[in-house]
Structure formats: structure tokens, C-alpha cells
Amino acid sequence: MSTGFSHIESKAEHAVLIGVITGDQTDELAKEYIDELAFLAETSGAETKRKFLQRVDRPNSKTYIGSGKIKEIKEYIDANEVDVAIFDDExxxxxLRNIERAFEIKVLDRNNLILDIFASRARTAHAKTQVELAQYQYLLPRLTGMWTHLDRTKGGIGMRGPGETQIETDRRIIKEKISLLKDKLKKIDKQMAVQRGNRGQLVRAALVGYTNVGKSTIMNLLSKSEVFAENKLFATLDTTVRKVVIDNLPFLMSDTVGFIRKLPHQLIESFKSTLDEVREADILIHVVDISHPNFEEQYEVVNETISEIDDEKKKKPHIVVFNKVDAYNPKPDEIGFHPDGKKFALAELKKTWMAKLNADDCIFISAQEKINIEEFKQVLYDEAKAIFQIRYPYHNFLY
Known part of the structure; x- marks a missing residue:
């Protein structure tokens, strides 16, 4: 039985993107959110034709957006050969059923789109199993909408017809599939726990951060390896572990899956074992893309997610690495902004609020341009050495 998640075909589908502006949210922030959705759509292979935003007190319980906006979008869809409508919320x-009836095209929400991307990015048996489990968990409560083509054969009040029978059959099959996938994941997780145990007592550092902030580029730079890295969301799904040596001090570094705003809870649940690398790390390296217009919120999203999965976070050395300083453009109202438009020098960045975050160290680098990498290595070396000396007090003389 197919999960029905091959939504974005090899031929680029034309998409409209739809979001709402609620509460005290600014238009600028709403634009950031819909732009991120466009990046997600592009990553999945869709071409964005137009973005729609509507300010509402709260989303419409039946169609998420108002009837007037539904009509406006429907007219655009009919006039422009749009294949898919993508909403920026679950x-x-x-x-989902009501909007599909109104638009008469495929409708996806943000969760569905992210799951689709994860499915296309999964390479190992572990990642594929995790994504498949998340897909089935997402699909289970939405089965009824998949059987609207049987409307004409439904019965009366209780809809006792062949459609309902098929839904119940599919629901049972999916529940069995979820159970089997959970059992399979438990076995894989045990194998991975053994592998982690077999790495000995080397100091372990974990790269964490929002998706597409440059974690894999940093991993390649420090470990002199070739971890897959590209300018797309979720380029890395499987946790990659490499040995890094700085001044003869060896330690392990893991590159973990990137976080994102409103990450589907099914994925967080399924990928908990992958995130064990974060829980079991001795040092957390939080990478932030300082060139992103909304990097402050991205920083908070990652912090909150890590706090959910790692009870020991506050007890570990925590290094914040502001990456892509070569592309950083300060906001006009930012303290220290140069009126003539010049960029901050490293010395000036170290005087900003960013350098005073609640972390053990804050470093400003560009992994791509190899800016300030030696200072980053020194900070990492000092943190790893301190842990190593506690773990192996009799080896102090070597360092």
C-alpha cells in the first residue's frame, strides 16, 4: 500500500503559496515565513507562481482562510494552470477536504511538504524507516478525505457504504504498518546505540542549527571529509560522525539534521533516535546563519527544540557559531550600523549583543570563505581538552 506522499513530480509543478497573518505579527515577518515556504517548495521541486497572505484574527475552522480569499485564489488557479496549493500551516x-473541493487541485500543508522533502532526501535504511513512520502517522487521521471519490455510493446518515468499509480496512493496515515500523526502528536504534558505545570515550561534539546554516560545510572543513552539502533545505538527514584532530587532540564530531520552524511533531518523534547524538554529545556547537534576515528567530527555534530533547543541555559547553559573516548585512536601525553601508569588522561584531548571548563562547566565522577559522578551532580545542583532562587525568602531560 502506498502512503501517497509522492506529491511533487519530476516535472516542476506550478504552486501557489498561502499563509495568514495573525495577532501582532508584522507584515515583514509574514513575508519571511512565506519566503521560507517558497524555499521548501523549491527544494521539493515546485515552482512558485504566486504567494497569498491574509490577515485574520484566527484561521477559519472550515477553510483556514476566508471565503473571499478562497474565491480570489480559485480565480487565479483557473487562469494560470496551477497544479498545487501549499499552506504554511498544518x-x-x-x-484539507473543504479546500480541495473549492480549489479542485491538489492541496498540501506545510507538514505534508516537509515530509515529502524528507522522503526524497532519505538515503539510509534508518532515515527511510523514520520518514515512512512519520508519513503513516500523518496520513492516519486524513484517510477519509482520500475516499471522496466514493461519495456517490455512500449511505445515509452514518455513510454506511463501500467507502467507509475501505477506509476502515486502510486504517487497520496503516496501524499495523506503524506498529511494524516502530519495531523496526527499535532494532535499528539498538544497533546504533551499540555503535555509539563502541566509539569509546572520545570527546564528542554535535553540530546543531536551523536547516541550511552551513553545518555540513563546517564539518567538511574541520574533518577534511566530504559530507554532502548544498544550498537546499534538509541536505543532511542522516547523522554523520567524523573524527576531528586539532593540535593532536582527537575527538568526534556529528552533523545532525537541521531544525526548522513548525517542524512536524511526527518527524520530531520519529527522529528522536537520530537526535540521540545531540543528547549524548559532550559539546554543543550551535551554528547560526548570521546573514539570514530572521536569524534571531531561527536561533530561538533551535534553542527551544534542543531544550525539548536534551535535559542535560545547560550542563554542557555550548558554543554559538555565527556563520556566513561575509554575507552579513546589518539592519539600518541596528546599534553600530555604519551609515556609509560598510559591513561590520570581526572586532566590531564581538562588541554586539550577539557576542554576549548566554553561551560559553560566541564565534563569528565564514566556513565558505575560511574567515576566523583558527579562532574557532582554538575555542573548540580548549573545550575538548578540558573535558579530555577530566576524563583522562593521567594523560594531561601529553597536552
Whole structure:
């Protein structure tokens, strides 16, 4: 049985993107959110034709957006050969059905799109199993909408017809599949736990951060390896572990899956074992893309997610690495902004609020341009050495 998640075909589908502006959210922030959705759509292979935003007190319980906006988008869809409508929030099963009836094209929500991207990016058996589990968990409450083609054969009040019978059959099959996938993941997780144990007592550092901030580029730079890296969201799904040596001090570094705003809870649940690398790390290296217009919120999203999965976070050395300083453009109202438009020098960046975050160290680098890498290595070396000396007090003389 297919999960029905091959949504974005090899031929680029034309998409409209839809979001809402609620509460005290600014238009600028809403634009950031819809631009991120466009990046997600592009990563999945879709071409964005137009973005729609509507300010509402709260989303419509039936169609998420108002009837007037539904009509406006429908007219655009009919006039421009649009293949798919993508919403920037999770839609309830009933909202999904109602919107599909109104638009008469495929409708995806943010969660569905992210799951689709994860499915296309999964390479190992572990990642594929995790994604498949998340897909089935997402699909289970939405089965009814998949059987609307049987409307004409439904019965009366209780809809006792062949459609309902098929839904119940599929629901049972999916529940069995979820159970089997969970059992399979438990076995893989045990194998991975043994592998982690077999690495001995080397100091372990974990790269964490929002998706597409340059973690894999940093991993390649420090470990002199070739971890897959590209300018797309979720380029890395499987945790990669490499040995890094700085001044004869060896330690392990892991590159973990990137986080994102509103990451589907099914994925967080399924990928908990992958995130064991974060829990079991001795040092957390939080990479931030300082060139992103909304990097402050990205920083907070990652912090909150890590706090959810790692109870020991506060007890570990925590290095914040502001990456891509070569592309950083300060906001006009930012303290220290140069009126003539010049960029901050490293010395000036170290005087900003960013250098005073609640972390053990804050470093400013460009992994791509190899800016300030030696200072980063020194900070990492000092943190790893301190842990090594506690773990192996009799080896102090070597360092």
C-alpha cells in the first residue's frame, strides 16, 4: 500500500503559496515565513507562481482562510494552470477536504511538504524507516478525505457504504504498518546505540542549527571529509560522525539534521533516535546563519527544540557559531550600523549583543570563505581538552 506522499513530480509543478497573518505579527515577518515556504517548495521541486497572505484574527475552522480569499485564489488557479496549493500551516483533515473541493487541485500543508522533502532526501535504511513512520502517522487521521471519490455510493446518515468499509480496512493496515515500523526502528536504534558505545570515550561534539546554516560545510572543513552539502533545505538527514584532530587532540564530531520552524511533531518523534547524538554529545556547537534576515528567530527555534530533547543541555559547553559573516548585512536601525553601508569588522561584531548571548563562547566565522577559522578551532580545542583532562587525568602531560 502506498502512503501517497509522492506529491511533487519530476516535472516542476506550478504552486501557489498561502499563509495568514495573525495577532501582532508584522507584515515583514509574514513575508519571511512565506519566503521560507517558497524555499521548501523549491527544494521539493515546485515552482512558485504566486504567494497569498491574509490577515485574520484566527484561521477559519472550515477553510483556514476566508471565503473571499478562497474565491480570489480559485480565480487565479483557473487562469494560470496551477497544479498545487501549499499552506504554511498544518491543516486539519476537514479543512484539507473543504479546500480541495473549492480549489479542485491538489492541496498540501506545510507538514505534508516537509515530509515529502524528507522522503526524497532519505538515503539510509534508518532515515527511510523514520520518514515512512512519520508519513503513516500523518496520513492516519486524513484517510477519509482520500475516499471522496466514493461519495456517490455512500449511505445515509452514518455513510454506511463501500467507502467507509475501505477506509476502515486502510486504517487497520496503516496501524499495523506503524506498529511494524516502530519495531523496526527499535532494532535499528539498538544497533546504533551499540555503535555509539563502541566509539569509546572520545570527546564528542554535535553540530546543531536551523536547516541550511552551513553545518555540513563546517564539518567538511574541520574533518577534511566530504559530507554532502548544498544550498537546499534538509541536505543532511542522516547523522554523520567524523573524527576531528586539532593540535593532536582527537575527538568526534556529528552533523545532525537541521531544525526548522513548525517542524512536524511526527518527524520530531520519529527522529528522536537520530537526535540521540545531540543528547549524548559532550559539546554543543550551535551554528547560526548570521546573514539570514530572521536569524534571531531561527536561533530561538533551535534553542527551544534542543531544550525539548536534551535535559542535560545547560550542563554542557555550548558554543554559538555565527556563520556566513561575509554575507552579513546589518539592519539600518541596528546599534553600530555604519551609515556609509560598510559591513561590520570581526572586532566590531564581538562588541554586539550577539557576542554576549548566554553561551560559553560566541564565534563569528565564514566556513565558505575560511574567515576566523583558527579562532574557532582554538575555542573548540580548549573545550575538548578540558573535558579530555577530566576524563583522562593521567594523560594531561601529553597536552
Amino acid at each position: 491543516l486539519s483533515p476537514s479543512q
